[in-house]
Amino acid sequence: MRAVGVTYDTGVLYDGRSTRRRFASGTVRAELRLIAAELHAPAVRVVGNDLDRLVLAGEAALDAGLELWFSPMPMDLEPEQFIEFLAECAAAAEILRKRGEVVLVLGCELSVFCRGFVPGETERRLVAAARVVFGGRITYAAGMWEDVDWALYDIVAVDAYRDAQNEATFADNLRELQKWGKPVVATEFGCCAYRGAAARGGKGWMIVDRTLDPPRLDGRYERDEEEQVRYLRELVEVFDRTGLDAAFWFSFAGFELPHRPGDPVHDLDVSSYGLVAVDELGGRQPKRVYGALAELNASRSG
Numbered sequence: 001m002r003a004v005g006v007t008y009d010t011g012v013l014y015d016g017r018s019t020r021r022r023f024a025s026g027t028v029r030a031e032l033r034l035i036a037a038e039l040h041a042p043a044v045r046v047v048g049n050d051l052d053r054l055v056l057a058g059e060a061a062l063d064a065g066l067e068l069w070f071s072p073m074p075m076d077l078e079p080e081q082f083i084e085f086l087a088e089c090a091a092a093a094e095i096l097r098k099r100g101e102v103v104l105v106l107g108c109e110l111s112v113f114c115r116g117f118v119p120g121e122t123e124r125r126l127v128a129a130a131r132v133v134f135g136g137r138i139t140y141a142a143g144m145w146e147d148v149d150w151a152l153y154d155i156v157a158v159d160a161y162r163d164a165q166n167e168a169t170f171a172d173n174l175r176e177l178q179k180w181g182k183p184v185v186a187t188e189f190g191c192c193a194y195r196g197a198a199a200r201g202g203k204g205w206m207i208v209d210r211t212l213d214p215p216r217l218d219g220r221y222e223r224d225e226e227e228q229v230r231y232l233r234e235l236v237e238v239f240d241r242t243g244l245d246a247a248f249w250f251s252f253a254g255f256e257l258p259h260r261p262g263d264p265v266h267d268l269d270v271s272s273y274g275l276v277a278v279d280e281l282g283g284r285q286p287k288r289v290y291g292a293l294a295e296l297n298a299s300r301s302g
């Protein structure tokens with residue numbers, strides 16, 4: 001596999017909550033430099049639904065020498081609004097291309113996050129609108145359950161979470177994507193930091209009871225940062241074996257999932273996929289998987 005990168009969240013507004021409220025340009029630039037220098041990642045996938053934030057983070061990524069996967073993720077828009085916004089993002093991505101390598105990712109799991117999404121029709125219109133203003137490679141972050149016409153795109157890309165339900169067929173499903181004759185990429189993979197999180201894969205975050213104030217975990221979960229380390233190593237081995245071109249760990253940090261080490265039921269970082277834990281004051285603390293990814297990338301680049 002050519003690259004093991006990182007997904008970097010600039011903030012997604014979903015169900016009235018932002019995944020990242022605080023967004024300081026100095027912090028963003030410093031974190032993108034860490035991804036390049038400490039994690040030895042050759043690429044970063046920058047996600048969010050605010051174009052100004054996406055551009056700022058995109059510039060920082062390119063300045064740090066990273067390959068940029070520019071990934072706007074608007075939520076709950078009608079198709080016309082969605083296409084209009086993504087076309088605006090495509091124009092911004094074309095400007096960024098003057099600074100380095102940029103791949104444009106046209107949304108994520110549209111069958112879930114785009115109201116009125118019509119498979120095939122919406123995608124064709126979206127790709128056509130983007131290609132008018134963007135001259136680089138284009139892809140889409142699909143759910144593994146989605147039936148996508150990859151002939152429209154330059155890269156085949158799926159959010160590849162292995163869990164207990166798909167473990168038996170996971171590798172074969174990835175191999176099947178090679179039939180398109182294009183690079184295959186895992187736009188997301190990862191797990192949370194508690195015992196048993198790997199078996200839940202992409203649904204591991206669904207353990208927080210937000211009907212309470214403050215939110216708390218909905219049961220007893222044993223914090224286990226080694227769970228993430230094992231998942232990272234096992235999935236990279238699968239991706240290598242199935243011929244993937246690149247994969248992006250989800251994610252750098254769960255910015256609104258504070259780490260409270262002395263308060264287990266309110267330690268929401270347990271439900272985070274982050275490489276880094278974030279405390280209530282915004283302080284960052286690398287988790288074990290941070291070091292594991294740095295070591296893995298250093299060994300592969302050497």
